[in-house]
Amino acid sequence: GAVVSQHPSWVICKSGTSVKIECRSLDFQATTMFWYRQFPKQSLMLMATSNEGSKATYEQGVEKDKFLINHASLTLSTLTVTSAHPEDSSFYICSARGGADSNQPQHFGDGTRLSIL
Amino acid sequence: DQQVKQNSPSLSVQEGRISILNCDYTNSMFDYFLWYKKYPAEGPTFLISISSIKDKNEDGRFTVFLNKSAKHLSLHIVPSQPGDSAVYFCAATPMWFGNEKLTFGTGTRLTIIP
Numbered sequence: 368g369a370v371v372s373q374h375p376s377w378v379i380c381k382s383g384t385s386v387k388i389e390c391r392s393l394d395f396q397a398t399t400m401f402w403y404r405q406f407p408k409q410s411l412m413l414m415a416t417s418n419e420g421s422k423a424t425y426e427q428g429v430e431k432d433k434f435l436i437n438h439a440s441l442t443l444s445t446l447t448v449t450s451a452h453p454e455d456s457s458f459y460i461c462s463a464r465g466g467a468d469s470n471q472p473q474h475f476g477d478g479t480r481l482s483i484l
Numbered sequence: 485d486q487q488v489k490q491n492s493p494s495l496s497v498q499e500g501r502i503s504i505l506n507c508d509y510t511n512s513m514f515d516y517f518l519w520y521k522k523y524p525a526e527g528p529t530f531l532i533s534i535s536s537i538k539d540k541n542e543d544g545r546f547t548v549f550l551n552k553s554a555k556h557l558s559l560h561i562v563p564s565q566p567g568d569s570a571v572y573f574c575a576a577t578p579m580w581f582g583n584e585k586l587t588f589g590t591g592t593r594l595t596i597i598p
Contacts, residue, residue: 373527401586410488410573410588411528460527462586472518473586475527 369395371463373476381484382453388446388479390461396441397463401473402434405458414459417444451483487511488576490589498597503561505592507574510555514576518586519548519559522571531572532559535579564596 370393378386390400398419403411415436416424423436433455435447444463448455458480462473489508497503507517515536520528534541534548534557541548547560561568571593575586 371527376525408590410590411586413585413587416585462527472530472533474530475520477527478525480525 369463369471369474371397371461371474371476373461373479375479376477377480377482379482379484380451383450384483386448386451386481388448388459388461388481390444390446390463390476392442392463392474395463397444398441399464400438400444401462401464402436402444402446403460403462405460405478411460414446448481451481453483456481456483485510486590487514488574488587488589490572490574490592492592493590494593494595496595496597497564499566500563503559503564503568503594503596505559505561505572505574505594507557507559507589508555509557509576511576511578511587512555513578514587516577516579517548517550517557518575518577519546520573520575520588521568522573522591528573561594564594566596566598569594569596 372391374389400417402414405411414429417436417438419438425431438444458478460478462475464471487510518533519531522528532543532546532548534550539550550557571591573591574589577586
């Protein structure tokens, strides 16, 4: 089945640091990847849609200068949390749709737990 | 505004019995629905989906039912097994080309009692 790998799985860093999270589709090409954020006991909230070779589409209320997304290849998207602060601490999850067929479900990475001290 | 709702935050079911997880939605533009299973510290795993042109989809022990008029879907797991203990999220999307934005419910924690 479609495998999505996310790295790192856990990050602890100081306030003001920028953190990069990678999302890779291991056995398929993903023209579109998605970045979600989950707060404790809440649902996954879509942050942005990442399109290979073009700018990401951000959801309302998500700061694009704060959360930089790059989708440079068909198998890799990165999310950089710039100048992270404690309120950015959360669980970040990426997903990718396995193929061009719009009926393909999204497959998720295992997430990255970000803790900003 | 929570467009996808899972009103039961938790559910306990005896092993071997049927587990029924419910999900309601409010956006009539949603026409494709998915169920995901999530273990702690892992990403969601796709379980089963259904398009609005169907009212039932079955895959092994998992069956999803869709009632469009009631804007309600349910996931049935039978028989329930201990490994089914996890958080289950329903998700919905309008499936016109190029738009697969998933809107998730808040999840239901299913515990299977041995």
